[in-house]
Amino acid sequence: MEFDSEDAAKIFYAEYAKRVGFVMRIDQCRRSEVDKRILSRRLSCNKQGYYTKMRDHFGPARKPRSSTREGCKAMMLVKVNKSGKWVVTRFEKDHTHPLVISSRPSQNAMDAKDRRIQELTMELECQDRLCDLYREHIVVFLKNIEEQTDVLSSKIQKVVKNVEEVEAEVHNARGHH
Secondary structure, three states: EEOOOOOHHHHHHHHHHHOOOOOOOEEEEEEEOOOOOEEEEEEOOOOEEOOOOOOOOOOOOOOOOOOOOOEHHHHEEEEEOOOEEEEEEEEEEOOOOOOOOOOOOOOOOOHHHHHHHHHHHHHHHHHHHHHHHHHHHHHHHHHHHHHHHHHHHHHHHHHHHHHHHHHHHHHHHHHHH
């Protein structure tokens, strides 16, 4: 079997994986030492191989998580030939684990992360709307306080004026006797 490009081989194997019931992993490639172009590519089951911890003492600390790799050997190796076509040179069909046949192969880690991002985005938007509502309530409350302060100030001015008038009358009454 041959393909016009590496991408065509990837698309084919991804569709095959979906139909059969596994998730494709874009695996190792071999490059030309002259111009660094890709000469071959291995496309495998995402449960291919075993997880090996690459960073013991380097990089940020990460949350430990279980490995999805189970040593599966299923894969397709494609190499570019002299005419530029990508030819399947090796194909391992058998998986070492149960396959999940459905319209969507499996909920992979990216899907779970996307769902979590969507949930958090919706929660953030809800909290933003709540903040806007609180902001409106505070503005109305402050305007109300300002209006009440103005009313209170004018009442105090009237009381002060009345007290001054009473004091003036008392002063005038004492002055005439």
